[in-house]
Amino acid sequence: MSRIGRMPIAIPAGVDVKLDGHVITVKGAKETLTREIHPNMNVTVENGEILVTRPNDDKQNRALHGLTRSLIHNMVVGVTEGFKKELEVQGVGYRVQKQGKDLVMNLGYSHPVTMTEIDGITIECPSANKITISGPDKQKVGQFAAEIREKRPPEPYKGKGIRYANEYVRRKEGKTGAKKK
Incomplete structure (x- = not known):
């Protein structure tokens, strides 16, 4: 399991996260960022955290797991701190x-x-x-x-x-x- 990919992303106060299929939108104090994520990755928002999971241990899915989590984390940090x-x-x-x-x-x-x-x-x-x-x-x-x-x-x-x-x-x-x- 990806060490980076399995870490949950905490959603700070004032940040709004929306999932629309495979498009994630993060809205914060500074700006709104939108990114399309790979269809193999499963992203869920629950209990003030964003979780990224993968369907199986294929090589491509393992590679995408940590990447997807890092991209979403960078979006959250970008709209709060920049x-x-x-x-x-x-x-x-x-x-x-x-x-x-x-x-x-x-x-x-x-x-x-x-x-x-x-x-x-x-x-x-x-x-x-x-x-x-x-x-x-x-x-x-x-x-x-x-x-x-x-x-x-x-x-x-x-x-x-x-x-x-x-x-x-x-x-x-x-x-x-x-x-x-």
């Missing part, structure tokens, strides 16, 4: 700023790189070298953070680029001087 990713920009002359709903980044290219906020995502720039992405959907927050990081990933020689706040960039030693004959 998710947040923090990015740091390092490099001389590299800076970011928010202009309306756009994030404008100067990353050493000949032009500024602009990214627009998508639905359900909030971008904040507390300083010229920090970006905070937040929202109720864990997948959207992580994907948007990865797309921003992709614009200038950290390089191993000087460490310049965009990195996650807790990311360690392994540094490499540069070239040694060429020998003269």
Whole structure:
């Protein structure tokens, strides 16, 4: 039995969970999230808890059991607390700023790189070298953070680029001087 899949998900106060066939809707203070779950998984709401069960021990059902439970748990956490990713920009002359709903980044290219906020995502720039992405959907927050990081990933020689706040960039030693004959 899946250790993660068999754990019940507690429904906090102020969160409303509705099951409509294989579509689960979680409504909370921040937002409403909807997700279609795999038809093999059985989801029940009873006694203020959400339980995910599987019909048998087929390989696919075992794999889906923990996944389904984690996805539903992330929905409950997302509508109550939300998710947040923090990015740091390092490099001389590299800076970011928010202009309306756009994030404008100067990353050493000949032009500024602009990214627009998508639905359900909030971008904040507390300083010229920090970006905070937040929202109720864990997948959207992580994907948007990865797309921003992709614009200038950290390089191993000087460490310049965009990195996650807790990311360690392994540094490499540069070239040694060429020998003269």
